[in-house]
Amino acid sequence: MPEVAFEYKKLFKGAKTEEVFDAVLEWLQKKGAKVKTAERPTLIESLYGRTDVAWNWDKDLLRTVNFEFVASKEYVGLSVFQAPVRKTEKRVLESPFQANITWRDWLNECWDYVSSKLAPVEPAKGVPMRIPSAKAAGEAGKAPPPPKSPPPAAKNEKADTDTSESAKGSES
Numbered sequence: 311m312p313e314v315a316f317e318y319k320k321l322f323k324g325a326k327t328e329e330v331f332d333a334v335l336e337w338l339q340k341k342g343a344k345v346k347t348a349e350r351p352t353l354i355e356s357l358y359g360r361t362d363v364a365w366n367w368d369k370d371l372l373r374t375v376n377f378e379f380v381a382s383k384e385y386v387g388l389s390v391f392q393a394p395v396r397k398t399e400k401r402v403l404e405s406p407f408q409a410n411i412t413w414r415d416w417l418n419e420c421w422d423y424v425s426s427k428l429a430p431v432e433p434a435k436g437v438p439m440r441i442p443s444a445k446a447a448g449e450a451g452k453a454p455p456p457p458k459s460p461p462p463a464a465k466n467e468k469a470d471t472d473t474s475e476s477a478k479g480s481e482s
Contacts, residue, residue, distance in 0.1 A: 314402050315393035316410050320421055322388075325428050327351040327381040330388070333427040334377055337420050343375065352379050357395070366401040367408030369416040373398065390417060 322330055331351045338345060338356050347355035359372040373394045380387040392413050394402040402409045 313399065314406050314409075315391060316413060318390045318392070318414060318417055320388045320390070322386045322424065322428060323384060325386045327379055327386050329428055330386045330424055331379055333424040334388075334420065336427070337423045338375075351381075353377065359398075361397050365408075366405040367412050369412045371398050371401065371409070373402075373413070392417075 328351055331354070335345065335348060335354060338354065338358070341358060343356040343358040345354060345356045347353060354377040356375050356377075357372070358375050359368075359370045361372050363371050365371075371394065373392055376391045378389045378391075380389070394409075
């Protein structure tokens with residue numbers, strides 16, 4: 311068992327397990343991965359990369375890549391386990407954080423490929439989402455004009471008169 315390994319998760323909403331499985335398998339073959347096991351529709355075990363890459367974290371560094379598929383009514387979930395082989399393990403241990411980042415980016419290419427192969431998901435029922443135009447979005451960033459100040463309140467003359475009369479009465 312390797313000392314370092316990375317696990318990633320991905321959900322595809324509204325997809326069928328067979329479609330996701332086939333798309334992942336096709337992508338791995340395009341990348342030149344050696345598929346060791348393909349148990350439809352739950353597991354793909356593969357070996358990807360080479361040992362003669364320049365960097366310890368290179369996306370093409372030799373490693374095992376295993377895909378496990380889980381399905382529900384609404385989603386197809388993938389759990390991907392990537393680990394260096396015995397020949398490359400020491401190199402990955404020198405830069406594990408960089409390897410995690412570049413291997414995740416490599417896997418994001420897979421997610422993009424799989425998404426492009428899947429049928430579009432039906433939009434949610436209800437009010438459609440409105441996307442503003444670029445002009446409206448630019449105007450939205452501007453501050454609104456300041457509120458107008460209220461007009462001066464009209465003085466109640468009777469109240470002034472009463473006050474002044476009571477003041478006069480107190481003077482006498």
